[in-house]
Amino acid sequence: NTMIPRFQSKIPGWQFTRVQDSIALSASNELKVRLSGIIGKVMGLFVTVRSAPNTATGQNTFQALADLDVKLSNESYLGNKMTHLSNKIEAAELFNNLYFVNKDVYFISFSSNPVGDFASGSSSGHQVFNGEELLVFTTPAGLSSGTFQIDVEAITACHFNVAKGVIEVRT
Numbered sequence: 001n002t003m004i005p006r007f008q009s010k011i012p013g014w015q016f017t018r019v020q021d022s023i024a025l026s027a028s029n030e031l032k033v034r035l036s037g038i039i040g041k042v043m044g045l046f047v048t049v050r051s052a053p054n055t056a057t058g059q060n061t062f063q064a065l066a067d068l069d070v071k072l073s074n075e076s077y078l079g080n081k082m083t084h085l086s087n088k089i090e091a092a093e094l095f096n097n098l099y100f101v102n103k104d105v106y107f108i109s110f111s112s113n114p115v116g117d118f119a120s121g122s123s124s125g126h127q128v129f130n131g132e133e134l135l136v137f138t139t140p141a142g143l144s145s146g147t148f149q150i151d152v153e154a155i156t157a158c159h160f161n162v163a164k165g166v167i168e169v170r171t
Helices: 084-095 114-120
Strands: 008-025 030-034 039-051 067-072 106-109 127-130 134-138 146-163 166-170
Antiparallel strands (some): 067 134, 146 166
């Protein structure tokens, strides 16, 4: 079709940006992880903690946290710490499934409709990150000490440039 090469557009969307760290954890400690790779509009963050090294048998086994927060210069982006239970309730409401109830996966939403936003490329809310933010969390009292892998997957804004039949992702 001769019309396709002439078509040009910018389509809003969302992409995933990952920050990963391995850290020694012990019971009832508060820790901070800098989210240095996350910059721009963020719709939400998925946070998981699991034993390191990550193996095939343990890849779907996550560690519970007592609470967590996202801060910049001691100011909370959440208003207060998110507890283990409050995360499960919020995630079940946002995603309408039981995955978050049955697994210790945390989702911090800055959008009132993250599923709809991701599906349509729209925005029902976001938080602007500058790369200096800290994920602050407290380990539970019953945690066995060891090395753990912390993964933070940020859903960040992007747009897709379409020109001359080629699609490019731009942040």
